[in-house]
Amino acid sequence: MASSFLSVALSEVFGSALNGRCSARPELVGVPLPLSATLSVVPSRGGDRLLRALFEPLGYTLTLVRHELDDTHPEWGMSSYYTVTLSNVIPLQKLLTHLYVLIPVLDDEKHYWVGKDEIEKLLAKGKGWLDMHPEKELITLRYLKHRHSLARRALEQLQEDEVSSNEDEELEAKEEPLTLHEQRLTLVRDMLKDSGARKVVDLGCGEGKLLRLLLREKQFTTILGMDVSYQSLERAKERLRIDQLREKDRERIKLIQGSLTYRDERLSEFDGAAVIEVIEHLDPSRLAAFERVVFECARPLTVIVTTPNVEYNVRYATLPSGKFRHKDHRFEWTRAQFESWAQGIAVRFGYSVTFRPVGDEDTEVGAPTQMGVFQR
Numbered sequence: 522m523a524s525s526f527l528s529v530a531l532s533e534v535f536g537s538a539l540n541g542r543c544s545a546r547p548e549l550v551g552v553p554l555p556l557s558a559t560l561s562v563v564p565s566r567g568g569d570r571l572l573r574a575l576f577e578p579l580g581y582t583l584t585l586v587r588h589e590l591d592d593t594h595p596e597w598g599m600s601s602y603y604t605v606t607l608s609n610v611i612p613l614q615k616l617l618t619h620l621y622v623l624i625p626v627l628d629d630e631k632h633y634w635v636g637k638d639e640i641e642k643l644l645a646k647g648k649g650w651l652d653m654h655p656e657k658e659l660i661t662l663r664y665l666k667h668r669h670s671l672a673r674r675a676l677e678q679l680q681e682d683e684v685s686s687n688e689d690e691e692l693e694a695k696e697e698p699l700t701l702h703e704q705r706l707t708l709v710r711d712m713l714k715d716s717g718a719r720k721v722v723d724l725g726c727g728e729g730k731l732l733r734l735l736l737r738e739k740q741f742t743t744i745l746g747m748d749v750s751y752q753s754l755e756r757a758k759e760r761l762r763i764d765q766l767r768e769k770d771r772e773r774i775k776l777i778q779g780s781l782t783y784r785d786e787r788l789s790e791f792d793g794a795a796v797i798e799v800i801e802h803l804d805p806s807r808l809a810a811f812e813r814v815v816f817e818c819a820r821p822l823t824v825i826v827t828t829p830n831v832e833y834n835v836r837y838a839t840l841p842s843g844k845f846r847h848k849d850h851r852f853e854w855t856r857a858q859f860e861s862w863a864q865g866i867a868v869r870f871g872y873s874v875t876f877r878p879v880g881d882e883d884t885e886v887g888a889p890t891q892m893g894v895f896q897r
């Protein structure tokens with residue numbers, strides 16, 4: 522499948538042509554030739570329209586073949602994958618730079634942070650065409666993985682039509698893969714810290730990834746992990762190496778088995794609670810019980826809840842439409858659904874609630890994860 526990786530491959534294989542060099546026939550570098558390129562599988566969630574909007578302004582003629590989701594199940598309908606043939610009379614270097622930029626734009630992969638050096642790459646490869654492209658905003662935003670601040674800077678620089686290269690911040694740029702889950706957990710840790718909490722509980726702690734981050738923070742004097750799954754707790758115990766912790770740390774942390782839909786005295790007297798990617802695992806008919814257990818009985822000062830934002834699912838190229846992100850999810854909510862649920866809780870149980878996106882925010886569908894922060 523043609524994805525961002527293809528851009529890397531392109532620069533490996535066609536490196537010299539991409540940079541406009543040809544030692545054998547230097548005179549041919551800038552000469553337009555009748556060329557055509559076939560991309561055997563490319564994703565385009567924006568359908569034919571997006572493919573045409575990207576390539577036609579650059580003079581290409583397109584032949585598009587859209588693939589079925591599964592050729593043994595034609596009734597499942599069409600996928601968002603295409604075989605695309607692009608034809609143009611154009612210098613090879615131009616063709617390659619167009620593909621270098623536009624394939625990642627179609628791929629629209631957003632699971633990684635991008636570094637500021639990506640601005641430079643984009644401006645270098647987009648030289649001479651990107652500033653005139655009618656879709657330059659979309660191209661820039663998607664190429665820079667929806668990091669609006671980077672995209673804004675790139676567009677400003679495009680306008681100035683020069684490539685800044687030696688600013689300090691450009692130099693320290695690097696690609697830092699930080700998974701969505703890591704982003705979520707580090708944010709929750711930081712917010713619990715900022716809340717001033719000392720006694721914290723991770724409700725539905727799973728294998729203890731958040732607990733491990735919390736354990737490193739001296740501010741937290743009591744850390745409790747609770748999960749309904751015995752197996753997850755066993756794994757958490759192993760991962761955290763509870764048996765090998767110094768006594769002082771071992772006294773700070775405890776794991777217990779329990780269900781969030783049953784009132785539990787062990788959950789009282791905590792300052793802060795995290796409920797990370799858990800509610801969507803509860804049966805909707807048990808949500809009311811969960812609300813009372815957490816917000817009426819346990820009543821921590823701060824409660825942080827995260828859950829998928831279902832609107833964002835259309836951005837996962839491999840997720841068939843209408844499907845949830847995990848088979849164990851009982852529901853996934855839009856931002857409006859989550860916010861109205863959370864506001865209901867705040868009113869009923871005397872909390873205030875604020876919301877924030879987690880992960881790269883998309884202008885249309887929001888961020889992949891939504892977070893509600895309850896305080897009383």
Ligand code: SAH
Nearest residue numbers: 725726727748749750780781797798799802
């Ligand atoms: N918070 C963890 C795990 C998320 S997966 C993390 O972010 O990595 C969801 C977890 O919720 C699973 O570990 C599952 O066992 C737990 N869970 C599901 N229903 C539960 C319930 N009723 N009470 C407590 N935990 C529950």
